[in-house]
Amino acid sequence: MKNLEKITSVHNQHVKDWKKLQTRKQRTKTNTYLLDGWHLVNEAIQSDISILTLIGTQEQFELHPDILTHRFDTYEVTSEIMTDITDSVTPQGIAAVVSKPEDDLQIPAELTGAWLLLDQIQDPGNIGTMIRTADAAGFTGVVAGRKTVDIYSPKVVRAMQGSQFHIQLHQGNLIAWIEQFKQNELPVYGSELNEAAKNFRKIAPSDNFALVMGNEGHGMSQELLDRTTQNLYIPMAGQAESLNVAISAGILMFQLKQK
Amino acid sequence: MKNLEKITSVHNQHVKDWKKLQTRKQRTKTNTYLLDGWHLVNEAIQSDISILTLIGTQEQFELHPDILTHRFDTYEVTSEIMTDITDSVTPQGIAAVVSKPEDDLQIPAELTGAWLLLDQIQDPGNIGTMIRTADAAGFTGVVAGRKTVDIYSPKVVRAMQGSQFHIQLHQGNLIAWIEQFKQNELPVYGSELNEAAKNFRKIAPSDNFALVMGNEGHGMSQELLDRTTQNLYIPMAGQAESLNVAISAGILMFQLKQK
Structure with missing residues (x-):
């Protein structure tokens, strides 16, 4: 001491x-x-x-x-x-x-592994749970966009349960990150509630990709949807209008990356 | 009026x-x-x-x-x-x-479809989210065991977002329900954090089965684990110790039942 x-x-x-x-x-x-x-x-x-x-x-x-x-x-x-x-x-x-890591990290020139990108997520519990789930799914890192609430707020920190010590965690400009993933030839998957998008089960699991999840109410921003490699949707039965964003993220992450 | x-x-x-x-x-x-x-x-x-x-x-x-x-x-x-x-x-x-439906429903003699059973779940948000997810996954019904918190509390009702109007929702004795599923030749899958259990990805998707999710802290009770057809686990990478129960339920439901 x-x-x-x-x-x-x-x-x-x-x-x-x-x-x-x-x-x-x-x-x-x-x-x-x-x-x-x-x-x-x-x-x-x-x-x-x-x-x-x-x-x-x-x-x-x-x-x-x-x-x-x-x-x-x-x-x-x-x-x-x-x-x-x-x-x-x-x-x-x-x-x-x-x-806490610097907010304005220089995006690494070489990107590998599976990454989760958070676009405008508002609920601290959802963010923390998604980071914890990314950790359990074996993801390399999570990037929170500038419009996502701060990932070091007490509620997010409580919900992520220490996963910030296991995986890389950054805040940054998602457009720049997406461009960097594409330069590294990693596919970038968007997520949307639109049956015109691709059924997530048609994507072969892999180890190197980025997945973007969007806002609880109105989903991913159009400027990000336009920049992805492919946008995915989860087919839903029943009359439920949507899934909670953290549940959707869990389903997508455990499908896209399989141990 | x-x-x-x-x-x-x-x-x-x-x-x-x-x-x-x-x-x-x-x-x-x-x-x-x-x-x-x-x-x-x-x-x-x-x-x-x-x-x-x-x-x-x-x-x-x-x-x-x-x-x-x-x-x-x-x-x-x-x-x-x-x-x-x-x-x-x-x-x-x-x-x-x-x-609200009667608590002590006579268990139907003929059971078909996909069912989610909730064993001693304590968090109202988790319960509501699981019911909403079961709805989105096309499940037929959800049965909350007697030790699960009341599914008609204000917090559960808010989290399930109306899914009680789309799927069957019961409270009852889970042992009796499990026996009834087995009498109807529906497999009953338990969930546990134990690599000795079966990898959930090895189970072929189907339309008729029951899935049991357990308590947030200590999982399913042993007396239920002993009565299932097969217990499943979700392989986890990284150092995360566990997944949130509602996330696990989402991953399992969307794997076991596919549209």
Whole structure:
């Protein structure tokens, strides 16, 4: 342990700064975000992500003294502070501030593997679930377009359950990413609710491609649909009008990439 | 219109009774539940479900006078009452009390089609999404086991988006249902996170079978796993520990039954 400071006041400046990480503005400004709970903190420790600050209650540090053997900047706080800085109703009493990758990554010149692109997805639970599903399907990475909600918001972070430590996760301009996939001769599949598109079951599974999922209400933007290699649809029976976007993404990902 | 009564007080007995439909106890006692919003109310009107009571604000009745031509018992209420009786933050100003099927249905002697069985599912959003997905996959029905949360709670009703009007929906004893499927020579597939189970991609798609999904945390109960024809798993790559249960259900349903 580099340093252990005890904080008991919610008015302490550190507490205010951690709490502000609930806003996109602060996350962007500091290039950091907050991990809440043991599962995520342990995943971060096992990965090569650097933990900038470890925050825990006295109770948790007593129950898990091992965590204090790391050389993190460490703060002991009250349960009240923990509730204040996380958006959990019942926080576990452990949290960490970690670096988040730069938003404006240079798109790699060489792209391989299976990639999921998220166009204007609005629901944090859907985004987190899709990232977690991409991880389980063996995808290489996920790219969130600029109009998709921030992938480091507390709700997305909770829903992705640590998958950001297993796969590549970027935010960027989807048109530029699509062009780069095509330059690398990877097919780019769009998804739409249109029977004129190709039945997804007619696409042979492969290891190298990109799949684009669109907004919950109105689907993918036309400017992206126009740039894909092929647009796919999932044939639906019954009178259901649509599938939840995360369910559609799961069905498509596990069809297109098969272990 | 049979009857139009205006109510302005949240202390009115009808208002209290409608609000109580947020509890399972009241839904069971009255064998009714509440539909909130135009989409569900319109689906109910188009189906053969009988609307017992229509509840709307003056604004909605003025915008949609057609709704008043039906012979429903109709109540005009304030926005405040609407917020009180629904669990929406921003209710649309239209709701209906409808009959819900009896819980203790006699299991049909002849069972055909594809069926989804829900064992101890706890999250209302997951249940509603699975029912909606079963509808889109062309399933015949869904049976919620007794330990699955009530499928007519406001959150489930919102998530299933009207699919209860398209497919059969029952609550019952899953062991008895499984035995009945087997008597009808329908295979019953369990789902588990165990590579000793059969890879789901090895099962030929068909039109007649039952699929059981289990609890979010600990999966299907052993007593059900022991009674299935075959238990399936979804091979996962990467380090993700599991898939969300509704995603798994979507992947399995769209693989096992193909249009």
